[in-house]
Amino acid sequence: AQSVSQHNHHVILSEAASLELGCNYSYGGTVNLFWYVQYPGQHLQLLLKYFSGDPLVKGIKGFEAEFIKSKFSFNLRKPSVQWSDTAEYFCAVNYFGNEKLTFGTGTRLTIIP
Amino acid sequence: SAVISQKPSRDICQRGTSLTIQCQVDSQVTMMFWYRQQPGQSLTLIATANQGSEATYESGFVIDKFPISRPNLTFSTLTVSNMSPEDSSIYLCSANALRETQYFGPGTRLLVL
Numbered sequence: 768a769q770s771v772s773q774h775n776h777h778v779i780l781s782e783a784a785s786l787e788l789g790c791n792y793s794y795g796g797t798v799n800l801f802w803y804v805q806y807p808g809q810h811l812q813l814l815l816k817y818f819s820g821d822p823l824v825k826g827i828k829g830f831e832a833e834f835i836k837s838k839f840s841f842n843l844r845k846p847s848v849q850w851s852d853t854a855e856y857f858c859a860v861n862y863f864g865n866e867k868l869t870f871g872t873g874t875r876l877t878i879i880p
Numbered sequence: 881s882a883v884i885s886q887k888p889s890r891d892i893c894q895r896g897t898s899l900t901i902q903c904q905v906d907s908q909v910t911m912m913f914w915y916r917q918q919p920g921q922s923l924t925l926i927a928t929a930n931q932g933s934e935a936t937y938e939s940g941f942v943i944d945k946f947p948i949s950r951p952n953l954t955f956s957t958l959t960v961s962n963m964s965p966e967d968s969s970i971y972l973c974s975a976n977a978l979r980e981t982q983y984f985g986p987g988t989r990l991l992v993l
Contacts, residue, residue, distance in 0.1 A: 811984040
């Protein structure tokens with residue numbers, strides 16, 4: 768079965784620190800990859816997505832992610848976090864020809880002012 | 881992108897009753913999805929709702945418990961039947977509005993007493 772792993776369950780950082788959240792998926796062929804964010808009390812929003820092409824994708828609010836096919840990874844990065852980045856972050860994958868999304872367990876990010 | 885609304889936003893229900901959740905999309909979409917997100921956990925897909933055909937349920941979810949309707953390309957309902965406290969959760973609707981990218985509604989918070 769398809770699966771997505773997010774190894775960091777809770778990350779605590781100070782403002783201006785750099786961020787990297789890990790995401791690995793199980794092998795299953797051609798994939799589309801997504802990062803979603805859920806701010807406190809708000810609904811899931813799309814941060815960024817990768818379908819093909821340049822493996823380094825840029826999303827909203829200064830986030831980026833790099834697809835490394837050989838490692839089945841799609842890690843999320845931000846060079847300098849802000850207090851407003853406090854949220855739950857979910858990595859998700861669907862496989863070519865299958866519209867269903869498989870989500871990781873999520874990473875709770877807490878930014879300390 | 882797509883704007884998705886859900887009704888009700890929250891409800892408190894008695895054991896043994898049923899609740900129908902409505903999901904409305906601001907554009908026509910082929911596929912709609914229903915997820916459950918239990919407190920502090922990730923999203924679990926309940927079923928995929930296609931217009932004009934029966935919903936496709938994931939392992940562990942059955943039509944008798946979670947009947948779904950999809951009468952047109954912008955609307956779907958999920959009913960949680962014969963509820964028990966274990967059904968307390970957030971129920972999320974999503975739709976593929978743009979090239980295999982899912983957009984999510986705000987969710988319905990359900991508490992079963």
